[in-house]
Amino acid sequence: MASAPKPNLPVLYNELVPLNSTEHATWKGRTTDKAPWVANQHAIPLTVEEFPLAQRDYPIVFSSGDRPVPLALMGLNEGVNVFFNDEGVPHGTPYIPAYIRRYPFLLAKLQQDTDNLSLCFDPTANLVGEFDEGNALFDENKEPSEHTKGLLQFCEKFEEAGNKTQLFMKELEDADLLMDGEISIQRRDNPDQPFTYRGFRMVNQEKLRELRGDQLRKWNENGLLPLIFAHLFSLELMRTVFAKQVDMGKGPIAGEMAPPAAN
Template sequence: MASAPANGLPVFYNDLIPLSSVDHAAWRSRTVDSAPFLTTQHAIPLTVDEFVAAQRFVPIIFSAGDEPVPLALMGLNEGVNTFLDDEGKLRGPAYVPAYVRRYPWMLAKLRSDSDELSLCFDPTSDALGTFEEGQALFEDGKPSELTQGVLKFCEDFEQAAARTGQFMKDLKDLDLLMDGEVAIQVPGNEQPFVYRGFRMVNEEKLRDMRGDQLRKISQNGMLPLIHAHLFSLQLMRELFEAQVSQGKGPIAVPAAPQTADA
């Protein structure tokens, strides 16, 4: 559900190693109050389980490309996150996607010939290490309550990701996605600022669906998710205004955002 940087790892991850009761017996997890790795990320992968909660705070869009994924839009231009200050601290009320809350942990395959997933983490994270403070990852050689909770969270995330994959497949099969475009007119500017480079649900096709198709997406839970996505697009202007107020908005020439690719 995330674009892969040059190192082949998901977004945010600089390295990935399996958690070991031997190698990490003395390691602890400490609370951090900032996420500097997130300050320049404007679009975050989102699962369908989060649509209803997220749509109150961020526009929910779909990435461009052959395999689109849902994204929580936190800025309209690449490199801009309006919800965080320069230190990576939240400016105010916001929805933090599970993809972010999961970091630095994730479930990953250790062997190409096996589908088994192991709990891994990014060792470059400031949240994990041999600190004096924080909660232990292991107690008496066994995963601590904290580690068990992390594992459960990561398992739930993978299940939500699978449901999201099915949702996206259904959207494509129904041909409900179209190229998105948002035009924002600013007083004193002759031309509107036009944002493209993402996909969205085609409301006209949604209205024209056959009765049996509409009944299906209503019964399988897709319809409220689609509506959450469409309602959230009203936040585009608020996002634009937040960028401008933070001095990160367009100055003269309208620019288009570059959404994260799947």
């Protein structure tokens, strides 16, 4: 089973600190071409807006549980990522999900009785601090810098995409289209003992074919139907990911795949 993040914190995040001009007036944010925090992650949350690009590289599945979310599979076993090396450098030029590009920042509620969101960061990433180099987070008047404004805008767009993703998932659940997924993959050197992976959800193609014409027309017009097909077409890439694991000596590992629940 996948290990869970700390209570109330999304995948990747270990701590959250609100960014403020009192404590962080002279702090800077570093840019990096490495993402070591992703190296051991086999599943990363996706927004529906990313499906067209992500489906070219990753199998897109849905997490199990009461609140399923879309996930880009970067490996079929926990702790295995075939798209990033151990230092967090990507192999080739795969699409980098917005969830990874947003880290270590995110918008979070500081008080549960309000809908106001504050820009926060994970201090354990070592990308925000009192560094000599980097982009200033505040100007001389302790106002957010252009860099910080850009970070805030990116996080706001991510939240908007997240809301659209929740609506997409509600449509799938209301139509009872999600089913428990299962895939069996044979190793070339041992075809008699296939490895079976479960622990994820996928769209039930039989129920999709049974949908009424008016429902399909609605989904085609609002762009939902192409997203469903992007998900379905991407599932074949699970075999590609499996082959990469074998070639890299990172699997398969006996057991079942269980993508982590994501906030």
